[in-house]
Amino acid sequence: MQTILIVEDKQSMADMLARTLESEGYSVRLALTVKDGLDSLSREDINAVITDLKLPDGDGMEIVKAVRAGSPFIPAIVMTAFGSIEIAVTAIKKGAYDFITKPFDPDHLILLLKRALEEQAMQKENLVFKHEFSKFLKMPEIIGLSRQWINLMEKINKVAPLRTTVLVLGESGTGKELVARAIHHLSTRAKNSFIAVNCAAIPKDLIENEIFGHDKGAFTGAAEIKPGRFELADRGTIFLDEIGDMELSLQSKLLRVLQENEFERVGGTKTLHVDLRVIAASNKDLEKEVSGGHFREDLFYRLNVFPIVIPPLRERREDILPLARHFIALFSSEMNKKAPPLSPESERMLLGNDWRGNTRELKNIMERAVILCDGRLLQPEHFNFVNCYTEERIGTEAPLSQIAQFAVKIAEKSRIETVLMQTGGNKSRAAEILKVSYKTLLTKIKDYRI
Numbered sequence: 362m363q364t365i366l367i368v369e370d371k372q373s374m375a376d377m378l379a380r381t382l383e384s385e386g387y388s389v390r391l392a393l394t395v396k397d398g399l400d401s402l403s404r405e406d407i408n409a410v411i412t413d414l415k416l417p418d419g420d421g422m423e424i425v426k427a428v429r430a431g432s433p434f435i436p437a438i439v440m441t442a443f444g445s446i447e448i449a450v451t452a453i454k455k456g457a458y459d460f461i462t463k464p465f466d467p468d469h470l471i472l473l474l475k476r477a478l479e480e481q482a483m484q485k486e487n488l489v490f491k492h493e494f495s496k497f498l499k500m501p502e503i504i505g506l507s508r509q510w511i512n513l514m515e516k517i518n519k520v521a522p523l524r525t526t527v528l529v530l531g532e533s534g535t536g537k538e539l540v541a542r543a544i545h546h547l548s549t550r551a552k553n554s555f556i557a558v559n560c561a562a563i564p565k566d567l568i569e570n571e572i573f574g575h576d577k578g579a580f581t582g583a584a585e586i587k588p589g590r591f592e593l594a595d596r597g598t599i600f601l602d603e604i605g606d607m608e609l610s611l612q613s614k615l616l617r618v619l620q621e622n623e624f625e626r627v628g629g630t631k632t633l634h635v636d637l638r639v640i641a642a643s644n645k646d647l648e649k650e651v652s653g654g655h656f657r658e659d660l661f662y663r664l665n666v667f668p669i670v671i672p673p674l675r676e677r678r679e680d681i682l683p684l685a686r687h688f689i690a691l692f693s694s695e696m697n698k699k700a701p702p703l704s705p706e707s708e709r710m711l712l713g714n715d716w717r718g719n720t721r722e723l724k725n726i727m728e729r730a731v732i733l734c735d736g737r738l739l740q741p742e743h744f745n746f747v748n749c750y751t752e753e754r755i756g757t758e759a760p761l762s763q764i765a766q767f768a769v770k771i772a773e774k775s776r777i778e779t780v781l782m783q784t785g786g787n788k789s790r791a792a793e794i795l796k797v798s799y800k801t802l803l804t805k806i807k808d809y810r811i
């Protein structure tokens with residue numbers, strides 16, 4: 362929840378503003394004087410400030426100055442008396458985000474505040490990440506504002522320039538490959554190759570040949586020498602994706618390469634030396650795989666030098682909307698469309714507990730939504746949530762029939778919520794629109810815990 366500081370000496374006005382903001386879902390701190398306002402700013406985590414200019418113990422510009430000095434990302438809106446445009450202009454020159462003239466319509470203030478918060482969030486995003494990664498032209502943009510994601514980026518920045526082996530862990534679709542590529546691009550090896558091996562996708566009997574290559578005549582049909590991925594990655598980075606799915610016999614061969622930086626091609630006699638940076642990734646709990654006997658313990662320790670765990674999106678909710686907007690912009694520009702904004706209902710839905718997908722799913726949903734949307738506003742019905750059940754919620758053993766039931770529930774719930782929102786919570790009107798009886802609707806509202 363975002364916290365807004367209101368500095369206003371007239372109690373009735375302050376109370377009215379507080380009520381308005383609270384009804385919009387903000388948390389509010391009230392200060393009646395400059396001193397209280399500065400106090401609150403220094404003690405609390407404030408996301409935006411709305412301040413009067415004439416205060417009993419001084420000028421509201423003191424507050425604006427303190428905000429500017431503390432963080433570039435907190436917008437300060439000043440309230441000015443009718444007819445004091447010059448003062449308002451000066452306030453903006455000195456760093457206020459915007460001004461609003463008293464008396465004003467509370468809705469106007471809310472709009473202004475929302476825009477301010479959104480703009481600042483966007484600026485922050487730009488500053489933190491675009492700046493750092495835009496240099497690496499081959500890199501897709503990396504988006505993330507949550508504390509967890511920023512910590513992760515800090516870790517990446519620290520380990521990237523070294524030759525240290527990195528193990529990237531995280532659920533499917535959380536961004537493991539993106540992180541691996543970022544590490545490579547931020548390293549001194551960036552001008553050399555980043556070679557990925559998907560240990561789960563290459564058939565078992567081919568993987569050795571893929572990784573190590575083969576010599577002429579190694580087997581029937583091996584007419585030429587074929588360099589393997591390790592050879593191609595020499596002086597660059599080798600990315601061993603889905604390492605948890607690698608067969609045990611191959612694991613021991615891999616261990617040797619990692620220990621000695623040397624190997625032979627299949628059917629070859631010559632020992633080849635390589636200089637590699639190794640990044641491995643898995644969506645499996647490798648420690649569990651070790652105790653289950655499916656993964657070599659020594660290889661695990663070899664790889665687990667610098668683990669980076671990417672939390673699932675549901676544990677870093679602050680990233681959901683920035684990512685969603687990023688994907689909307691991406692697909693809209695690909696499709697030559699104007700990027701539609703997310704409606705408040707869509708935002709609520711993405712942030713709600715029913716949506717538990719990871720970044721890849723979010724990306725897919727946004728692609729579909731941009732296709733379906735007429736370009737004006739992205740509404741919940743543009744998201745085809747039916748496809749978004751997650752194995753984690755339904756279990757990997759679930760029969761198809763159960764998955765279908767589950768998908769129906771999600772779709773129904775989403776539709777009912779949208780219609781209820783349209784009717785302002787009027788259930789009989791919603792039942793009419795949905796063409797079900799009032800009683801059926803009530804049952805569903807109860808069952809789906811709407």
Ligand SMILES: Nc1ncnc2c1ncn2[C@@H]1O[C@H](COP(=O)(O)OP(=O)(O)OP(=O)(O)O)[C@@H](O)[C@H]1O
Nearest residue numbers: 502503504505532533534535536537538539720721
């Ligand atoms: N923080 C992010 N900012 C921008 N795009 C992201 C971010 N995280 C993930 N993506 C995008 O989401 C998609 C999935 O990411 P990626 O392929 O790296 O995930 P993964 O963990 O390797 O998934 P899997 O386990 O399915 O292989 C990619 O298109 C990637 O570019």
Ligand SMILES: [Mg+2]
Nearest residue numbers: 534537538602
């Ligand atoms: Mg991957």
